[in-house]
Amino acid sequence: MKTLKLSDFIGTINGKLLQGNPDDEIRKIVKKANNLSEHSLYFHSGKKAIRDDCLLGKTNYTVVTEDQDILSKVSETASVILVANCKDSYWRFIDYYRNQFQIPVIGVTGTCGKTTTKDMIKHILTRTMKVHSTLFSQNGLHLNLHYLLGLNEQTEAAVFEMGVAYPGNIKNSGKYFKPTIGIITNIGEAHLEGCRTLGNYIRAKGEMLDVLSDEGILFINADDQNIKTLPIASFKGRVLSFGKDPAAEYRAENIQFENNRMLYTLHVENHEYRVSIPGYGEHNVYNSLAAIASTTVLGIPIEEAIQRLSTYRTMERHVKIYNGAGNITVIDDTWSCNPSSVKSAIDVLKKTSDGKTEVLVLGKMQRLGNQVSKQHIQMGKTIIDVGGVDHLITVGSSARLTGESAIALGMSPDKVHPVMDALELEAKLAEIRKEEMMILFKMSLGKMDPSFRKVVEKYRFT
Structure with a gap:
């Protein structure tokens, strides 16, 4: 965090200094009174009074509050700023702090590819710039303040994931980050437990248009049908697209899978470039297009x-390919599991199996709310439509619906294997094991019993 003096922002938050020195410094902000320490700032916006024991032995801190009676509790070395509306003052401070940095800030949202796109952008920029970013896939709203305060005098650019669990999430994140560049990677079925319907989810992703200023730049996937339903024409900033569509400003063609890399030709205006990126999957082509496009406008x-x-370097458990014992190949895509990412992973399986026996191990697709049964049944059709697989192992009762759907659509019942736990999964894999086999593990391991991870690792490393 950039060090601030109280005098820098008291007027901005409509505050009155009841006690303390205007030259006192703030070096961090805390969310709870019991975390107060020297040179920290706390906004007391709750209705309950701060407990005395939270302040015992603490000195040289600052409290912003609506409660004038707090003066009887705080240390003589503490600063107290009285405000009429603490929540309003908090947001005024957030606005003030973000405006201290006139730097490019890239906000990335989408159903799939947010983390990879964010990391690709950071990888491109960090060779010549000091870049701040969200960590891994950790994009919960409770982390927004932490990430914002990561901006300091050395920061030259920032790239933040902006996830959606409920409508309004991107608007909330936008208040903190104020992106100057926005990216929507794609929009599929996900987070339906919070958004309830696909339409609500699409609109929630479309909040990116609201948080960008009229001088902002928006990058969109030209091939995504759900993105096309957003009111893009109403956005007053600059809109650029990426994808395979002939009209895309950053267009990919001649896409090839080769030696654990993706190769393609990039067309920008009247120029052609040959691109080679690590990892498999056309979804990564889209991620790289967004990364190249957004960093290009930064110079x-x-x-x-x-x-x-x-x-x-590709992320662990994101369509990562391993050569196991003999000719067994494993695709580990166990970071998350939703309909869009399942389709992408199956595409990789089909295009890289090269005659090997294809095995799909499918777990429950997460965060689908009341759509969970429908989406799992639909996935059965998706599997059949792409030509099926040699063996489909479904893990759990929800994924079992996918197997039943595939059978109803013509897949041989003796090729569909429902299992309920890791022991059954391991036994079934041993039963159908062949020397030349490619296994796609497509599950959200973080939501499952740790024993499943041991099965994946056994096939990855033996």
Whole structure:
């Protein structure tokens, strides 16, 4: 966090200094009174009074409050700022702090690819810039303040994931981050337990249009049908697209899978570039297009962005391919599981199996709310539509619906294997094991018993 003096922002938050020195410094903000320490700032916006024991032995802190009676509780070395509306003052402070940094801030949202796109952008920029970003896939709203305060005098650019669990999430994150560039990677079926309907979810993703200023730049996936339903024409900033569509400003063609890399030709205006990125899957082509496009508008030459991206390291458990014992190949895509990512992973399986026996191990698709049964049944049709697999192992009662759907649509029942726990999964894999086999593990391991991870690791490393 950039160090501030109380005098820097008291007027901005409509505060009155009841006690303390205007030159006192703030070096961090805390969310709870019991976390107060020297040079920290706490906004007391709750209705309950701060407990005396939270303040015992603490000095040189600052409290912003509506409660004038707090003066009888605080240390003589503490500063107290009285405000009429603490929540309003908090947001005024957030606005003030973000405006201290006139830097490019990239906000990334989408059903799939947020983390990879964010990390690709950071990888491209960090060679020449000091970049701050969200960590891994941790994009919960409770982390927004932490990430905002990560901006300091050395920061030259920032890239933040902006997730959606409920409508209004991106608007909330936008208040903290104020992105100057927005990216929507794609919009599929996900987080329906909070958004309830796909329409609500699409609109929630579309809040990116609201949080960008009229001078902002929006990058969208030109091939995504749900994105096309957003009111893009109403956005007053600049809109650029990426994808395979002939009209995309950043267009990919001649896409190839080769030696655990994706190769493609990038067309920008009247120029062609050959791109090579680590990892498999057309979804990563889209992620790389968004990364190249967004860093190009920040002044990184396209050739340089492509060269930097060639050394990007793919994330663990994100369509990661391993060669196991013999000719068994494992695709570990167990970070998360939703309909869009399942389709992408199956595409990789189909395009890389090269005659090997194809095995799909499918767990429950997460965060689908009342759509959970419908989406699992629909996935059975998706599997059949892409040509099926040699063996489908479904894990749990929800995924079992996918197997039943596939059978109803013509898949042989002796090729569909429902299991309920890790022991059954391991036994079934041993039963159908062949020397030349490719296994796609598509599950959200973080939501499952740890014993399932041991099964995946057994096949990855033996």
